Structures are given as C-alpha cells and as structure tokens.
Amino acid sequence: MKLHKRIANRMSLALVTIVIASSILMGFAVTRSGTDLLTRAATVQLAQEIKVVDVRLQAILGAAQHDVVFIANSPAVQDVVNAIETNRKSPERINSAKDHLQDMFAAFLSNHPWYAQIRLIKTDDSGMEVVRVDQINDQILRIPDAALQVKVNRYYVEETLNESPGKVYWSAIDLNRENGKIIEPLQPVLRVGMPIDGRYGGQFGIVLINLDVERLFEAAREVVTADTTLYIANNEGDYLYHTDPDKTCLLYTSPS
Numbered sequence: 001m002k003l004h005k006r007i008a009n010r011m012s013l014a015l016v017t018i019v020i021a022s023s024i025l026m027g028f029a030v031t032r033s034g035t036d037l038l039t040r041a042a043t044v045q046l047a048q049e050i051k052v053v054d055v056r057l058q059a060i061l062g063a064a065q066h067d068v069v070f071i072a073n074s075p076a077v078q079d080v081v082n083a084i085e086t087n088r089k090s091p092e093r094i095n096s097a098k099d100h101l102q103d104m105f106a107a108f109l110s111n112h113p114w115y116a117q118i119r120l121i122k123t124d125d126s127g128m129e130v131v132r133v134d135q136i137n138d139q140i141l142r143i144p145d146a147a148l149q150v151k152v153n154r155y156y157v158e159e160t161l162n163e164s165p166g167k168v169y170w171s172a173i174d175l176n177r178e179n180g181k182i183i184e185p186l187q188p189v190l191r192v193g194m195p196i197d198g199r200y201g202g203q204f205g206i207v208l209i210n211l212d213v214e215r216l217f218e219a220a221r222e223v224v225t226a227d228t229t230l231y232i233a234n235n236e237g238d239y240l241y242h243t244d245p246d247k248t249c250l251l252y253t254s255p256s
Helices: 003-026 028-072 075-086 091-111 155-161 213-221
Strands: 115-122 129-136 139-142 188-197 203-212 239-241
Touching: 028 075, 028 091, 028 188, 028 203, 028 213, 075 091, 075 115, 075 129, 075 203, 091 115, 091 129, 091 139, 115 188, 155 188, 155 203, 188 213, 203 213, 213 239
Parallel strands: none
Antiparallel strands: 115 129, 115 203, 129 139, 188 203
C-alpha cells in the first residue's frame, strides 16, 4: 500500500474515532459541525487545486500563442518566403532557408514536450507543407521534402487564412490525420496558427503549431497532489481528460 494511502486510512480512522467520541459527549450538533468543517476545508483545497491547474493550462496556451506569433514574424520564416518567391531557380538558397527554419522549429519542440508538430504551409493551389518538424516519443524528426503533404483541403488551413491580420487562430480539439487518415494510436491535437503574408502582397501561407492534448493535460496533472484525481470537461460536460482514455478519445471528431 502506498504511503499516502496508509496516511489517508489512518486519518480516516482517527476522524471516525473523534466523531464517535464527540457524538457520545456532545450529541449530533458536534458531528454536524465537524462535518461542515471538513467540507469547508476540502472545498478550499479543491478550489486551490483548480486554480493551480487553470494557471498551468493558461501558461501553456499563452506560451503557444506567443510562440506562433514569434515564429510567424521571424526572419527565418521571411527568408523562406523570400527565397521561394524570388529564387525559384535557386534551390540552394531555398534549401538553406528551409534548413534554418527547421532548426528553429526543432528548438521550439525540444523546449515544449507538449508541442507535437510545427509547420509552414504554402496556401496556393498546391497547399503543400513547406517546412515541417515533428516530435514523436520525445524524438525530434525533421521531415524531408519527399514526405511533406498537401494540406490545402484541411479545414484549419482555410480558417487560419480567414483570421484578421495579426490575429491568432485556435482550432477545435480533434484527432490528428496524416495522409488523409486518422493516425493510430489516436492523438487528439489542438492547433494554433497564424497567416503569413507574401513578399509581394497577398497571403503566402500559414504557420501552425500542433499541441498534443494528452501531454498538455498531463502537464496539468503534474501540478495537483498525488491523491487528487483530475478530470477536465468542456462546457457541454464531455470529458476532455479522464483517467480512462476511452472516455475521451472517441469524443474528438476530425472534420474534413
């Protein structure tokens, strides 16, 4: 039996003993008073834990929003845009700019274990990923050009492009797809994105960060006490985080 369980059991026995003794000596009023005191104490502790979880989640989401803005406005992204739009016949410069941007993406992923993927997607008729770096099982994977995918038909591309200039896009939570199919094991993701302007006006594409929702909520779980069971639900009462993954993964539909 774990130490905290043994302590909890001993405390429960002590409380029962106190309640019984109080009932004998002073009647039910004392029992009610003791129960009210315990309830108030538990309520205060629960409120504190909720606040800690909220602060943790808001910090992570706030950092993701800051990061996507930083990346979208970075010289590394602009170098790729400029190289593609002005040096189509110079693959050496394009590849050099893309390698530099991959380095930046990899650095962000290394410092944020809940980031699953960072991409630059060109949103012309091709809708092709231009630069992409993934994080899988704590391994940073730089995706070669031959493995890049067309994403122009994914809903989050259009919705990011529809954001007002300078605004950040947040997607719904859904299941990640690769090559048009939901990946296994199921991976719920939350995307944060921002449109990128081209060198000569108009839109070049978008920058997207995929957050691994399970790792995001595990980061929240780390800040509560060991004897607390954490559940996270949406406004409709559906579980976004549950000790039983089957109660959450089936919730995340993946729009086309």
